[in-house]
Amino acid sequence: MNEFKPYRRKQIAELRPYVDGEELSGSLERVSVSQEDALAGSPKVGDMIARNPKNHADQWLVAKQYFVDNFEPLHEQVAMSASAGAQAREEMAAREREAAANRQFRR
Secondary structure, X not given: OOOXXXXXXXXXXXXXXXXXXXXXXXXXXXXXXXXXXXXXXXOOOOOXXXXXXXXXXXXXXXXXXXXXXXOOOOOHHHHHHHHHHHHHHHHHHHHHHHHXXXXXXXX
């Protein structure tokens, strides 16, 4: 069996509060709720809804205590510069892959 290992996230998370009574399984917007969270009474006030920044249709519930333990708000300018930094790293990695492919092709 594979063991779990700790990883640090590289990206800024996008979250919003759950609104009491909000329908999470509607046809336009579907939010995944884990069985464990559902058994613990979620969705409930204090929970958060997270979304994939690259696919806004991919959303899931984050339980209140997990959110409190693992997230903190960012100022808009910090979030924008972190996003720009991630984009720059992706572009640099793409250039490095292209250069490596060119070196391999020349051999």
